[in-house]
Structure formats: structure tokens, C-alpha cells
Amino acid sequence: MRFSYEIIGSIALVEIPEEFMDKKFEIAKKILETNKNVKTVFKKGKILGEERVRELEFLLGENKSETIHKEFGLRYKLDVTRVYFSPRLGYERERIMRKVKDNEKIIDMFAGVGPFSILIAKNKDVKIVAVDKNKYAYKYLKENIKINKVQEKVIAINCDVRELHLENLFNRAIMNLPLSSHEFLYKALEFIRDNSYLHVYYLDENEKKLYRFLDENIREYRIIFKRKVKSYSPRKYINVLDIYVVKK
Ligand SMILES: C[S@@+](CC[C@H](N)C(=O)[O-])C[C@H]1O[C@@H](n2cnc3c(N)ncnc32)[C@H](O)[C@@H]1O
Structure with missing residues (x-):
């Protein structure tokens, strides 16, 4: 079996x-x-x-269905029937955290219960805006910020990120919504300044659309890293691109 x-x-x-x-x-x-x-x-x-x-x-x-998951010594409270959480993204969370430098301003556009934001905040001197439109994800995100004592560094916002208007404020955006991240790139570009980083998780089948958007909407950018992250279904993969946006 x-x-x-x-x-x-x-x-x-x-x-x-x-x-x-x-x-x-x-x-x-x-x-x-x-x-x-x-x-x-x-x-x-x-x-x-x-x-x-x-x-x-x-x-x-x-x-x-509510539990506390431990990852890298941090605790995430969540309800598996109400929010998304994947322990298989642990490597990615640590990889991104290691790229962050002190004094960065980061937006976690699809934050869930906070595993990217909270790990980064715990290890670096940063300010993070963590957004999720799911009211349960937001409830646990707020709780997890407190449980892990990063209230000074992470602000949680419960809204559709399309409705959030913050321009030229951040130097890094995390986009962990693989099925439709390419549709939110325009928003990430509003949020970030020149000389910033994007971490875009995406399905193989969206790769062409993603590159087309980058080519048509950014004056100068560099792909600095790419990897397959995990399988999504038998023939589909989730990938990540780290993009350095030199000039929007
Ligand atoms: C794939 S999950 C990732 C969660 C988290 N980053 C993690 O690693 O556990 C995507 C999250 O984005 C949220 N989301 C989807 N569309 C959104 C939107 N338009 N605005 C804000 N949040 C959104 C979902 O509610 C979900 O929690």
C-alpha cells in the first residue's frame, strides 16, 4: 500500500x-x-x-483541526481546515531569510499565518508588512506575531492586496501565490522602489506570462536565482524566481 x-x-x-x-x-x-x-x-x-x-x-x-507547528524554533498556530500551510516550504523560508539584510522594508503579499515574515523578523532588523485576505489566516498571523514576539517588526493587514495602496516603499516583495502570482506583479512594482528584490513563486505553465510581464513592464531587471521548489501535481511544479529590479 x-x-x-x-x-x-x-x-x-x-x-x-x-x-x-x-x-x-x-x-x-x-x-x-x-x-x-x-x-x-x-x-x-x-x-x-x-x-x-x-x-x-x-x-x-x-x-x-487547530494545532501548533514548530519550524526553525518558531511556533505557528493554525487551523488546517481554514488556512494554507505547507511544511515543505521550510527550505524556501530559510533561503529567503538569509538573503535579507538589516534595515530592509519588506512586503509579504500573501503571508498566510506568517511563516516567511516571522522567520525573517526573528533573525533580521527589518520592518515587514504581511498581508492576507483570508480572515482566519489574518487571525492566526496576528497571534503568531505575538507568540513569536515580533510585534515591533511585523504589521499584519487583512485585505485583498490589490486594494492596498503603498507606493515605492519596500525593497523586497515576497509573492507566494504560485497559481496567479504573475497577475499581481503590477502590484509588486507599485510597492517596491528601484534596486529591489522580488521573490516570485509560480507554476511552470505561467512562466511565459511572467517573463512577458517583466520584459514589457520593467526597464531593467536581472534574474538572480531560479529553482524548482516542489511538485504541485503529478506533472506540474512550483518554481521560484529571485528578481533584482534595477529600474522600474
Ligand atoms: C499559497 S498561500 C501562502 C501562505 C504563506 N506565504 C505560507 O508560506 O504559508 C497564499 C496565501 O495568499 C492569500 N491570498 C490569496 N489571494 C490574495 C489576495 N488577492 N490578497 C491577499 N492575500 C491573498 C491566501 O489567503 C493564502 O493565505
Whole structure:
């Protein structure tokens, strides 16, 4: 029997292939038995809409969906049925954090419960505006800012980032919305100054649109880094581009 799962705090989210669906409770029992820190097992469904919340079916254990996930010594409280969170982005969060220098002003345009912003704030002397339109993500973002004691450095805003009007203020923008980040590049350009960095997460299929936008709308830019981040579906990948915008 082949199945894969990820662990968020005390909750396991398992992907069960169609042919093993009749064994879903058996699989959940196995996961509980082999991971002593896992108290709850949910079956993964699709990730829906712009807020990227996953459909989940409770299988076994304690029937609760709120947990605290630990990453790089920080704590993130979240409800797996109400917000997006992926432990598989840990490497990326650390990679970006290491690029940041003291005194930067950063906008995290799709902040979720705060894992990029809070890790950066914990390690660097920066000011960060963290935006999310999901009211639950915002609620946990605010709580996580307090739990991790970065209130002096991170401001949380609950809105659609398209409605946020802050011009020429930031020298770095993090764009972790892979399905449609290319549609928000115009907004990132409003937010940043010349000589700034963009970190754009995107699906392979959007790469051409992304480059076209950059070529048509930025006077001078350089791609300074590119990598495949993780699989999105059997034949699709999420990638990241680090872009240095010399002149808008
Ligand atoms: C892929 S998740 C990333 C969350 C976070 N960066 C992380 O690593 O866990 C994308 C987030 O963007 C938010 N979002 C989507 N569209 C948005 C918009 N137009 N304005 C503000 N937030 C948005 C969603 O609610 C979701 O929390």
C-alpha cells in the first residue's frame, strides 16, 4: 500500500490513492501508531480558491483541526481546515531569510499565518508588512506575531492586496501565490522602489506570462536565482524566481 502524508503540528494530512480508499481508516491507524506526536489524521482533498484552503476529511484520532507547528524554533498556530500551510516550504523560508539584510522594508503579499515574515523578523532588523485576505489566516498571523514576539517588526493587514495602496516603499516583495502570482506583479512594482528584490513563486505553465510581464513592464531587471521548489501535481511544479529590479 503506497500513501504519503505530511505532518503539521500534531496533525497528519494523508493523500490516499483512489485504489486504497477502502483502507483509509487502516492507513490512518498506521500513521497514528508510527508517529507518537500525531494525534489526528485527516485525508487530503483539493486545495480550493484564491485562499488556498484544503478540503479535508477527518479520519481518526482527536477530532480537532487547530494545532501548533514548530519550524526553525518558531511556533505557528493554525487551523488546517481554514488556512494554507505547507511544511515543505521550510527550505524556501530559510533561503529567503538569509538573503535579507538589516534595515530592509519588506512586503509579504500573501503571508498566510506568517511563516516567511516571522522567520525573517526573528533573525533580521527589518520592518515587514504581511498581508492576507483570508480572515482566519489574518487571525492566526496576528497571534503568531505575538507568540513569536515580533510585534515591533511585523504589521499584519487583512485585505485583498490589490486594494492596498503603498507606493515605492519596500525593497523586497515576497509573492507566494504560485497559481496567479504573475497577475499581481503590477502590484509588486507599485510597492517596491528601484534596486529591489522580488521573490516570485509560480507554476511552470505561467512562466511565459511572467517573463512577458517583466520584459514589457520593467526597464531593467536581472534574474538572480531560479529553482524548482516542489511538485504541485503529478506533472506540474512550483518554481521560484529571485528578481533584482534595477529600474522600474
Ligand atoms: C499559497 S498561500 C501562502 C501562505 C504563506 N506565504 C505560507 O508560506 O504559508 C497564499 C496565501 O495568499 C492569500 N491570498 C490569496 N489571494 C490574495 C489576495 N488577492 N490578497 C491577499 N492575500 C491573498 C491566501 O489567503 C493564502 O493565505
